[in-house]
Amino acid sequence: MKKKPFMKTPSGGLDREAWTTVMIWLTLVSVAMIFLAPIVYLVAASVKTMEDFHRYSFFPPPDRMTLSNFASLFSQVNFSRFLLNSLFVTCTTVTLQLLMASLGGYALACYRFRGQQGLMLMLLVSMMIPAPVMLAPLYELLFHMRLIDTHAGLIIPGLVNVLGVFLFRQAMLNIPADLVHAGRVDGAGEFGIYWHVALPVVRPTIGAFTLIAFMGTWNSFLWPQVVLQSNELFTLPIALNQLVGLYNDDYGALMAGTLLAVLPVVLLFFLLQKEFISGLTEGAVKG
Amino acid sequence: MKLNDPKIAPYVFLTPFAVIFSVFIAWPLFRSLLLSFTITSGPGAQVFVGTANYRFLLQDPDFWIAVRNTFTFVFFSLVIQVPLSLGLAMFLNRKGLWMRNALRFAFFSPHLMGLVFASILFTLLFAPRFGLVNEGLHAVTGGHWSMDTRWLSDARRVMPALVMVNLWLYVGYSMIYFLAALQGVDPQLYEAARVDGAGPFARFWNVTIPGIRHVLIFVVVISTIGGFQLFELPWLLLNNTPGPEKSGLTIVMYLYQNGFVSGDLGYASAIGWTLLLLVFCVSALQLKLSGSLRKESMA
The missing domain is CATH 1.10.3720.10 (MetI-like)
Incomplete structure (x- = not known):
């Protein structure tokens, strides 16, 4: 996050224009992270076991990841x-x-x-x-x-x-x-x-x-x-809407289905x- | 008659389209006007009732709830979405910006999820206790935001939740349009304005806005028409219900419930035609207002 954006300034240093660009870049990156968070969550949720679902907000450690959600879908x-x-x-x-x-x-x-x-x-x-x-x-x-x-x-x-x-x-x-x-x-x-x-x-x-x-x-x-x-x-849209009711607590499988869809x-x-x-x-x- | 004659060919080329258009758009549109003057119980059983459906509709409290919710949704979506996406586009359009394409993709990517699948994802994100939305707000406010905040089961927060998901889906989409429009504005106009001593705000108002005017109107009108058809988002987020105190009831949802849950295709058609008139009035108003926008900015 501390990485300085690449800038072509005529003087070589960072002038006022360039600092504005840095601020704009940081703003954009923060907003982008908010936009991407739900997608990362979706991917992470689809590889979590049921007991890990609430334990980790996003990804569990690699050795706890599972593909069982996908298997259960099929x-x-x-x-x-x-x-x-x-x-x-x-x-x-x-x-x-x-x-x-x-x-x-x-x-x-x-x-x-x-x-x-x-x-x-x-x-x-x-x-x-x-x-x-x-x-x-x-x-x-x-x-x-x-x-x-x-x-x-x-x-x-x-x-x-x-x-x-x-x-x-x-x-x-x-x-x-x-x-x-x-x-x-x-x-x-x-x-x-x-x-x-x-x-x-x-x-x-x-x-x-x-x-x-x-x-x-x-x-x-x-x-x-x-x-x-x-x-x-x-x-898929109709089927997944039904799965929401069907998979009451099995969020992992629901998210795996959404990801595949x-x-x-x-x-x-x-x-x-x-x-x-x-x-x-x-x-x-x-x- | 030769099909290969350039005088005949365009009609031949348009025939498949015209047939499907007539049967599955033009005819149903006309038919729904007729249906709206009848009471039906399923296809086939109809009684002509004159304007009774429309008179009943105007006194139907649920319909007014649906109208109010739909207007609230369209208003707040537009008022936030347009400035936000234009702002992001202007930021992204800045010279020498690092990772421009990656950022552009990040903003656009929610759109690829689509309304239905995004709604299913957000039923989890809005959940109390463990939902990501509460978790994020909890972290940002330094623990002041309660993790137990209910979004989809609290009538006061249903509309904000709907607007949030809608923004997430469509800000990046309208941003793509604005970005393309901004890149089409002649840079010399900015230089000229700068030489004339115009500040950033004056440059925005006198160069940027007139330069992207067509796209601005386009984005506003398609977002409005789309917003008035709001159905999938609340229907899926609220687990196939209108939500607590009908806070997520929209015009199209009411149409669907009346036509396909209660089975009254006549009343559903009356709701449909009312929706059509609303959309035409609002779009016409927007186009009229945008006409005055041009005069102001040209002066």
Whole structure:
């Protein structure tokens, strides 16, 4: 903590500007430690035995650490089933969202057609509509479609991602018209141009959108809570909410489950980190 | 008709999206307006009752508790979140800062946990006797803060607890937006202001704020729309209840309880449309206010 931050000062010593930077740095580090404490707690709690749980605030000594919490998740509850359910529902949703959003964004960015302005306006307004307004009629609709308590009932209504359409439109506006035109001259079909010309150009947006869409579906709670009834179909958020009641005192297992549930998102973030930050803020900063 | 015609292609490309949008967004939205004028017991059994749901809603004390809680949550979340995340972003944007990327990741990392899993984690962190929140406050206050402080079972502390978790999740997220916006402000503007003798506060008000205005409005509006939909956080933190004295009851939670616990989809839809109107009014007000912000800072 006493380490001095690296500073490029013209005079070599620490002038007033530099001291301000040191103070700012120390403030940031303190706030960062507060932000990280719950995460460290989560990791620590998942490797503590039940009797050590209250004895150590964070990590126990290494020889007292255990993986039994993880083992009990897989032996006592059907955790692997919930994990697979979540992975299946999320990957299917994200892939289809990606296709539809990028196709829609391409249509809006690289073509001029009748009804375009009206469509854009309608999509913009629809982004301000709180999703719970549709909860009751959606339930009714899926009931009549006999999709209640199925994964399809979870996936299909979640396929529309309006934000995604705008992200892709924004990115694809930068595609030079000449490039599209050249594709046509070469005899490529309209879909071929989208697939071979437009998509490769917007790779960062694909990365960013994949992460945003993944997180949105992975963490989805309200809709699955309404649609799913059978235990064996549960996704992780629904399953863990039940475990809170089930594992009354076995906090270790609950925290191990929470940690495992978060891990896929973290892994994906590290894979797509660069695209994510640029893709996320691009639309907002330019718009 | 050739699908490959550039005049036809955009319609073809938009078709899958448009179909799903019409069936699962536009139609349910329209349908919920119709439903809100009926009383239902589960899907299928409906009686038209005119505006009775809305009239009942306006006299329903629980609904007003939910409205008050939701507004309190949105207000305090915004008032703390926006300055805090902007402040952190400005600090992080400072030249020659050591470990900038690591710090940025530290602030952002809670967002990766997601609302649901963070709520489950915080049920433990808020626990009396051994919870990390009490432990931290106990240490910082030199032992004055009681370890027995109840957060989630004390009606007075439920709202502060909700705001705290929300800050933990979203401060780093809005900070990313602000950081990107700050990096887009032309440094020469700061130099020019400095030459004109503008102090740090004047530079902040006349250069920084106009420079990041779009992002500022964006963050405020999306945080407001998100805040009005508060449900998972209290529902999971408070063990699937509205909490002591309904201190954690929100509009969406009330909608969920009426529609899917009591089974009255009509009343739930009336709550939904009221929520929709509230969100539109507040967002419109914010956009109007931000318009006057521009005039002031340009003058």
